[in-house]
Ligand SMILES: C=C(C[SeH])C(=O)N1CCC[C@H]1C(=O)O
């Protein structure tokens with residue numbers, strides 16, 4: 001009878017889950033060994049481990065799909081079976097599986113080891129993305145140096161990945177078909193468990209776009225003031241190399257010469273961190289202390305012993321920051337080539353947020369040890385970082401001196417947050433709209449680059465510093481395209497982190513709507529056990545329930561919305577509208593001279 005079948009099903013799935021945990025542990029260990037020491041030998045070992053494990057997964061899958069789990073009464077049991085009946089890339093035959101692995105590891109190794117020559121010293125050709133090229137983009141205000149560095153990087157990391165990327169698209173789409181998806185776009189979107197995910201992304205963008213256009217217009221004017229109208233036009237897109245970041249995804253590095261009230265002291269803590277002899281370890285210890293202050297879990301001993309938090313000088317590693325769950329309940333690591341600056345202080349909290357999520361859901365079945373949706377995992381650390389970057393908290397830890405919070409300082413603070421959080425959204429949206437089109441076959445390889453720039457101009461209002469052709473492949477000059485990491489998760493994160501932050505601030509008594517002594521912009525939930533407990537309760541759920549249930553536990557809302565972000569930035573939005581009115585700056589951008597496609 002059904003009762004007995006369900007009981008047998010539960011026995012089966014629990015032992016499958018334990019076996020799967022072991023497989024995940026072995027796979028992660030091999031991946032760590034490769035990305036922490038990029039050699040041909042370690043790549044071959046990693047691929048061999050993955051092939052062996054995928055054969056075991058295929059055998060288990062043959063048995064799992066025999067169960068009539070759709071008829072089971074128990075919701076959690078049905079949810080476990082539903083997840084385990086999706087085999088993933090292991091559905092590919094071994095030879096194609098290996099080819100897919102090699103095309104991705106080839107792109108990722110190329111990205112991680114790419115070197116370019118210095119603009120100032122053409123014989124120095126050992127510049128890596130981290131820390132060298134990142135430092136140039138953070139500090140240089142020489143348009144020629146920035147242009148040259150931009151062009152070299154996009155050739156070394158982008159164009160060189162084109163062949164591997166084309167093969168990866170074909171093989172990954174074959175895997176999608178074997179998992180009953182039309183293409184990888186549908187597969188990626190299925191992770192969010194809502195039927196209208198792509199429509200929701202578009203709606204959220206239409207909610208935020210008016211604010212973005214105002215900020216874009218203001219920044220374009222300030223850049224034109226600085227670099228002149230031969231480089232920065234009055235009504236066109238902004239050249240992408242002038243925004244302080246290789247991908248123009250965050251514009252914090254141009255804050256010093258574009259902030260609204262320049263006579264008000266700059267709130268850039270990089271200087272203070274260096275003056276106070278901050279180290280990478282101190283940055284991680286401060287982040288750990290913040291999570292502990294919320295009554296959340298301290299980083300375990302293995303974290304401090306096994307993590308790599310500084311770039312080694314004796315081998316090549318994947319420097320792009322990452323957090324690792326070894327699925328044994330005690331080994332959790334971060335790998336990061338940390339520099340002592342504001343941007344990495346935020347990234348440290350971002351990565352520590354991933355590990356805190358691992359710690360909170362470590363007693364879930366292995367199949368539920370993931371974010372409620374991929375955006376949740378990216379939002380945890382950033383939500384904490386919203387408190388850390390508040391003037392109140394920076395004063396608390398001595399990174400800024402006492403500054404009366406007057407109206408102008410507050411606008412500067414919101415501007416600093418806005419050129420990080422608002423400008424990121426159209427970038428993130430572009431990256432996966434582009435890849436959706438590629439996976440769906442709407443964008444053919446001969447159109448990869450023109451479609452990429454068409455989207456970047458349309459959504460982000462930026463343009464390349466020099467003309468591009470199909471010899472280039474600029475999308476792969478971004479880590480996540482070369483490393484096969486889905487990106488809509490960050491778009492979701494940069495919206496829901498404000499819903500989380502608002503809820504936590506209210507729980508901490510730090511934010512009271514309409515009470516001007518308790519403003520959202522100055523909220524710091526540090527040491528609030530009430531906020532920490534609520535966050536912990538949501539994180540403990542992992543992916544055991546659909547994400548609206550998890551969001552409701554913390555925020556009372558069941559949908560991702562832009563209202564948290566718009567409420568946080570409302571004073572800035574008002575100020576930008578008035579300022580752009582005053583200067584008569586054109587809002588928006590006309591299509592640039594070159595027709596891309
Ligand atoms: C820090 C990480 C590792 Se999950 C990252 O890739 N982030 C964090 C913010 C956006 C995105 C990026 O750097 O592009």
Ligand SMILES: [Zn+2]
Nearest residue numbers: 350354377378
């Ligand atoms: Zn992340």
